[in-house]
Amino acid sequence: MTAVAAGASTRARARLAPYLYVLPALLLLGLWNYYPLVYLIHLSLHRLGASAPMPRWVGLTNYRELFANPLFWRVLGNTAIYTGLVVPLSIGLGLALALALDQRLRGARLLRTLLYTPVVLPTVAGATVALWIFNTDYGLANYLLGLIGLPPIGWLTDSEYALGSLIAVGVWKTFGYFMLVYLAALQSLPQSVLEAARLDGARPWDRFWSVTWPLLRPTTWFAIVIALILSFQAFDFVNIMTQGGPSNATNLLVFYVYQNGFQYFRLGFAGAIAVVMFVLVYTLSGLISLWYSR
Amino acid sequence: MGKVALALAGIAKAHGSNAVVRGLDLEIFEGEFFVLLGPSGCGKTTLLRMVAGLSDPDSGRIALGGSDVTSVPAEARNIAMVFQDYALYPHMTVRNNLAFGLKRHRVPRDQIGGRIERVARMLAIEQLLDRKPHQLSGGQQQRVALGRAIVREPLLFLMDEPLSNLDAQVRANTRAELKELQHRLGVTTLYVTHDQVEAMTLADRLAVMNLGRLEQVGRPLDVYRLPATLFVAQFLSSPRLNLLAGEIAGGTVRTPVAVFPTGGASGPGGPVQVGIRPEWLRFSPDPVAGSLPLDVALIEPLGAEVLVHARWPDGELVARVAVDGKLPDRGKVWIDAAASRLDLFDADGRRIGSTPGDAEPSNPREISPPLQPAAARGA
Structure with missing residues (x-):
């Protein structure tokens, strides 16, 4: 050579x-x-399941049926409400706690560990505790309401409250993660820039909005994308605590996929739901990234 | 001197059990360029941060323009600071960096633009106004940081080693500009550095700080000529101060390498610490009575001057010698005791006095030797 x-x-x-x-x-x-x-995607274009043991090509029929099904729109609405509240609440709570713990606080380490616990707690254990808290007859939530003289609420059994309870549990499970992410970001912010803002006459809130918050933008972008994906994936709590009930008030997309695929055994139809969900998450993440790189 | 712009009284600060600033008093006058000089860890930055209000003193009072600001938060002190890392707002354009403080100090909106333009012109950063900090070079960022301080028209400028991140050439230029700018604007400036050249060139007055205390306060040349302590003499010496153990007896200072005449400088007698600045140490190529022969170990040319390192079995001395002077060969030299000038300190490092030597301290030629000789003549 x-x-x-x-x-x-x-x-x-x-x-x-x-x-x-x-x-x-x-x-x-x-x-x-x-x-x-x-x-x-292949599956979503076929009929497969209890009614069709061998996959049979049906084109977009599954999608047509899906979009014509009022329950799908109900589930999509539930998921939108769930995501629309869990994402900002868990990120907001995480940020607020991170800001509080970022001060030189006595016991900050202990508090940080305590607040992070829900993230590492197994979901089943968390769900069991939540079931106990939200139990209509002997739950902690109703006991506390009773103390201030309010009537008990069907936290998981009343369709008006069930989704709210699920949202609370969803926030409880994830805020610790965002707290930690923000805490790490806050501690790596250039202190001198914040000090320069002080000397320039900016008071605490002003400093937060005009310096800290803009500098946290990459972190916020990351947090929103992660929170969005996590909340779209919400399944465990629904499955353990409500099974999507009462009357589909807490039925979210992944649970809906599970129901159709593995309870009703309509695999093609379930595939179509999953594809729609994938497109939704992908588009939303893309939009957020677009906002970020603006 | 004019009115007192900044007064510190009994300022003390400890981090845990470690006292960083120990009961410090200082007055800085209006329009003055005051430099705090000291090694890292001497407490100078801590002191600056207390003046800024970024950190609270454990005890003592800080008065700004006659009013006590000890408990006034940083955002209300009307002080501007240039940070070592510039601390520009990374997400804002240069224009908004400059406007930030003006908006917060309620400068009318229609005046902000004009003030920014004026300062930008002064610092030649007009063409950078719409860029963001990450698009600027270090030197440009430094100017913007300076501009952000200037545009505010504050009561006091604080500068925390603002030139230390620049490369040598830019630093020298910026240093000269900074001094000129400060004199033009007339804003009282407190400047912190560990660089003696910066301190000497910039300061109207300077303070040498060590272990949380001020060792000496004065005009640069006074401090240079008459260092109050051994620490000051050592810190303001480049290369390092020659230090010898000596003894005053009978009109002489005896050291292991030479016997120097005191030249009338009276002392109580007894042991002293002898400091000889490299530029005030004279070597002779011929034997001198009472002087030990020294071996020339190394000659370092600096350009107009050379450093001559001479050794004897127990130590080494360095002399800074003009190139047009007699250059010792590599061989033996003797200390020209009568021509060398000594600073004498007691066992605690406090100044006792100086011997006159050749280098008459009031003669400026000796203090900043002319740089023209060899290089200029050779060209």
Whole structure:
């Protein structure tokens, strides 16, 4: 081999190397993520399940049925309310607590650990505790209401309150994570910039809105995308606490997919719901990223 | 001197059990460029932050323009500060960086633009006004930081090593500009640095700080000529101060390497610490009575001057010698005791006096040697 050719092959190898490094990860992701996704789309165009043991091509029928189904719109509405409240509430609560703990506070470490506990608590354990708190007859929530002379509420059994209870649990489970993310971001903010703002005459709230908040933008973007995905995936609490009831008041998209796929065994229809959900999450994340890079 | 702009009385501050500033008094006059000089960890930045209101003194009072501001928060003190890392608002354009403080100090909206334009012109940053900090070079960021302080027209400028992140060339230029600018604006300035050249060149008056206390306050050349303590002499010496153990007896100062005449400088007699600045140490190529022969170990050319390192078995001395002077060969030299000037300190490092030597301290030629010789003549 000539020296020139050897040099060229070394360069070619150097160009190829990064792709080889990511190949194993891509293969695994392909097996667990991309192949199922493609199969899901394939599935959503077929009828498969109790009524059709072999997949049968039906085109967009599953989607037509889905969009014509009032329950789908109910579930979508529930999911929108759930996401629309859990995302800002968990992020907002996380940020507020991070700001509080960022001060040189006695016992901040302990508080941080305590507040982070719900995140690491197994969902089943958390759901069990929540069931006990929200139990209509002997729950803590109604006991407290009773103390101030208010009548008991069907937290999980009254369709007016059930989604709200689920939202509260969803926030409780995730705010600790965002608190930690914001705390890390706050502690890496350049202190001198905040001090410069003080000397420029900015008082605490002013400093927060004109300096801290804009500097936290990358963190907020990250938090919103993560919170959005987490809340769209909400399933465990629904499954354990309400089974989507009463009368579908707490039926959220993933649970709806589960119901159709694994309870009613309408795999093609469930696939169509999952595809719609995927498109929704993907579009929303894209819009948020667009806002961020503006 | 004019009116007192900033007065510190009995300022003390400890971090835990570690006293950082220990009962410090200082007055700075209106329009003065005052430099706090000291090694890192001496408490100078802590002191600056207390003046700014970013940190509270454990005890003592701070008065600004005659009124006590000890308990006034930083945002209400009307002080502007230039930070070491510039601390520009990274998400704002240069224009908004400059406007930020003006808006908060309720400057009428129609005046803000004009003030920003004026300062931008003064600092030659007009063409940068719509850029963001990350699009600027270090030197440009530094100017913007300066502009943000100037545009406010505050009672006091605080500067925390503002030139230390610049490269040597830009630093020297900016230093000169800074001094000129401060004189033009006439705003009282408290400037913190560990760089003796910055301190000497910029200061109307300076204070040398060590271990939370002020060792000496005065005009730069006075402090340089008559260091009150051994620490000051050492800190203001470049290269390092030559230090010898000595003894005053019978009109002489005896050291292991030479016997120096006191030249009338009277002392109680007994042991002293002898400091000889490299520029005030004279070597002779010929034997001098009472002087030990020294081996020339190293000659470092600086340009117009050279550093001559000479050793004897127990130590080394450094002299700064003009190139047009007699250059010792690599060989033996002797200390020209009569021509060298000594600063004498007691065991606690307090000044006792100086011997006159050749280097008459009131003669400015000796204090800042002319730089023209060799290089200029050679060209």
